[in-house]
Amino acid sequence: MTSKYLVKFYFTTLLIGTVISTVISLILEYENVTSYLFTGNIGEFLAGLVWFITFGLLIATISQVAFFIYLFIHPLGMGIFKGFWPYIQLLLIMYAIFDLFYFRFYEVGVEIGFVWGFMWIPILMIVVGIVVARFKNKQVKNANVFIPSLFFMVFITAITMIPFVVVDDTSWIFRSVFAILVMNAYQLIKLPDYIEASEREKKERGRITKSDINDEKRKELRKERDEKAEQERLAKQKKKDIKRDNQKKMKNRKRGSVKNKSN
Numbered sequence: 001m002t003s004k005y006l007v008k009f010y011f012t013t014l015l016i017g018t019v020i021s022t023v024i025s026l027i028l029e030y031e032n033v034t035s036y037l038f039t040g041n042i043g044e045f046l047a048g049l050v051w052f053i054t055f056g057l058l059i060a061t062i063s064q065v066a067f068f069i070y071l072f073i074h075p076l077g078m079g080i081f082k083g084f085w086p087y088i089q090l091l092l093i094m095y096a097i098f099d100l101f102y103f104r105f106y107e108v109g110v111e112i113g114f115v116w117g118f119m120w121i122p123i124l125m126i127v128v129g130i131v132v133a134r135f136k137n138k139q140v141k142n143a144n145v146f147i148p149s150l151f152f153m154v155f156i157t158a159i160t161m162i163p164f165v166v167v168d169d170t171s172w173i174f175r176s177v178f179a180i181l182v183m184n185a186y187q188l189i190k191l192p193d194y195i196e197a198s199e200r201e202k203k204e205r206g207r208i209t210k211s212d213i214n215d216e217k218r219k220e221l222r223k224e225r226d227e228k229a230e231q232e233r234l235a236k237q238k239k240k241d242i243k244r245d246n247q248k249k250m251k252n253r254k255r256g257s258v259k260n261k262s263n
Contacts, residue, residue, distance in 0.1 A: 005198040009191065010064065013183050017060030018053060020179040025052040028171045059176050063183040066160045070152050089151040096158035097122045100165065121165065121177060122158075129153030132185045139189065149188060157184055 001009075026034045026049075033048030077085045100122050133149035157180055164176040 001195050001198045002202065005194045005201075009187075009194045013064055013187055014057065014060045016186055017063055017179045017183045018056035020182055021056035021059050021175050022049070022052045024178060025055065025171075025175050028174060055175065056179065059179050060183060062160055063180050064187070066156050067152075067184065067187045070156050074148055074151075086147045089147050089155070093151055093154045096155040097126065100125075100158045100161065121161070121173065124177065125154050125157055125181070128181050128185070129157075132188060136188055139192070152188055153181075153184055157181060 029048065029052075033045060033052075036042070036045035036048070077088065081088055101119055129150050132153050133146045136149040137144060137146040160180055161173075161177060164172050
């Protein structure tokens, strides 16, 4: 992806997260901040608004960092664990759900004793994660990406949420969880569109980057490797055919010699 579309992808996600977090903050802090707008205290309102926007930018940045970490972790996991990687992802998803509930309840809910009030976050993540993972799986034609998508939407989101769920203030959770879920869904679903648009623009301009050259080299090496493997397969098959023909000739000779002796 070219720098133009990378920057566009970054700032679009940043804008989405900031707007969602800021709007929720203005609703939750109506009495402390938003009401100043209607009473004429513009300075107080702008001070609070700047703080909400800054927090929204922080949330958006954390979400994007987590997404790029996922883009590194997923191929690394496939390379190390190979066929076991999907099962490991499922275990990590279950661990994240339990840990998110237990960690939150243990930190701030033990004294209250109200268990169900701390279960809506993991339930929300599971529901949103399943919906987004199914949509992503339908988007990809030649592969099943349901488990990796669910892993990102649940496990990575849970890791991102840890600094906010340990705070004994529900408003901080509302300000972060919805924005993070929306941003994660957007990044997961829309990234291929940005890559496709970038590739299309490069073809139209006839632009060749170092990444394109490396991709072409990898394709050539893959093609050479496949051709070499096909040649080796044909050579082995030819040896088998020759061996089988020689065995048939030997059997025919033995049968011929047996007939001559009997005559």
